[in-house]
Amino acid sequence: MIISLCGTKGGTGKTTVSMSLALEWLERGRRVLVVDADPQRSASKWAEEARKQERQAPNVATYDIRRMRSTDLPGLKADNDIVIIDCPARQPEVQRAALMASDAALVPSAPSVVDAWALNETFDLVQRVAIVRSQLKSFVLINRQVARTHVAAGARSLLSNYGFDLLKSEWGNRIAFQAAPKMGLGVTAFAPMSKAADEVRALADEVHEAVRAPSRPKFIAPPVPIRDRKAFEEYERLRVYEPAFAQCS
Ligand SMILES: Nc1ncnc2c1ncn2[C@@H]1O[C@H](COP(=O)(O)OP(=O)(O)O)[C@@H](O)[C@H]1O
Ligand SMILES: [Mg+2]
Numbered sequence: 001m002i003i004s005l006c007g008t009k010g011g012t013g014k015t016t017v018s019m020s021l022a023l024e025w026l027e028r029g030r031r032v033l034v035v036d037a038d039p040q041r042s043a044s045k046w047a048e049e050a051r052k053q054e055r056q057a058p059n060v061a062t063y064d065i066r067r068m069r070s071t072d073l074p075g076l077k078a079d080n081d082i083v084i085i086d087c088p089a090r091q092p093e094v095q096r097a098a099l100m101a102s103d104a105a106l107v108p109s110a111p112s113v114v115d116a117w118a119l120n121e122t123f124d125l126v127q128r129v130a131i132v133r134s135q136l137k138s139f140v141l142i143n144r145q146v147a148r149t150h151v152a153a154g155a156r157s158l159l160s161n162y163g164f165d166l167l168k169s170e171w172g173n174r175i176a177f178q179a180a181p182k183m184g185l186g187v188t189a190f191a192p193m194s195k196a197a198d199e200v201r202a203l204a205d206e207v208h209e210a211v212r213a214p215s216r217p218k219f220i221a222p223p224v225p226i227r228d229r230k231a232f233e234e235y236e237r238l239r240v241y242e243p244a245f246a247q248c249s
Pocket of ligand 1: 008175
């Protein structure tokens with residue numbers, strides 16, 4: 001499976017999620033490749049750190065994803081159980097190319113209104129790809145959740161309005177996520193008993209299952225900017241395939 005960590009906002013956790021999942025799946029014995037599509041090369045540096053400290057690291061490739069051809073995909077899938085593409089926030093054309101090759105888009109977002117606004121733009125990007133790749137799945141992960149606050153309580157209803165499937169897993173705002181890369185580790189190896197490690201393991205399980213599950217019939221939005229979200233949602237609601245309706249007709 002190929003999963004793109006994307007989103008047009010920077011600092012949402014794309015690299016942290018990419019590498020945490022890669023290291024967790026590697027520990028579980030999967031063949032994992034991380035494609036570091038971000039010129040900042042954070043994922044590559046994380047893996048370099050791991051190698052320097054003689055720890056387990058996933059293979060990281062830095063080729064230009066925009067040059068990839070559909071004929072490259074079977075080989076990529078045959079050589080790896082899981083390919084994770086860590087996208088740069090500010091290069092939508094790189095994200096588009098990554099999504100063209102992916103089974104799923106995974107978009108981390110903080111549970112704040114400002115981060116939620118950025119999801120509009122990301123959802124438009126994903127939908128434009130979904131026009132030609134209707135099997136593309138897309139998920140939002142709530143990241144840097146702050147427990148026991150009003151923000152936390154309202155996060156799910158806030159982020160469920162942007163067209164993505166909202167994952168059950170959530171990641172808290174935790175020190176372990178910031179400290180682990182310095183040692184070239186994922187949090188599951190850095191602090192195996194921590195809440196952060198539990199969250200990574202739960203996300204790895206949920207994402208693996210969700211990406212492998214058969215696709216639900218999905219409405220494909222027209223390739224125009226969404227100006228009236230209420231009208232769009234009503235249109236989408238009417239177009240959603242519901243077996244109950246099919247039986248009535
Ligand atoms: N759940 C989290 N808890 C604490 N810090 C986090 C968490 N997720 C990400 N961060 C921190 O936020 C910053 C941005 O994360 P990063 O993965 O580099 O984002 P992106 O790749 O989207 O730009 C980094 O300093 C990272 O350590
Ligand atoms: Mg990054």
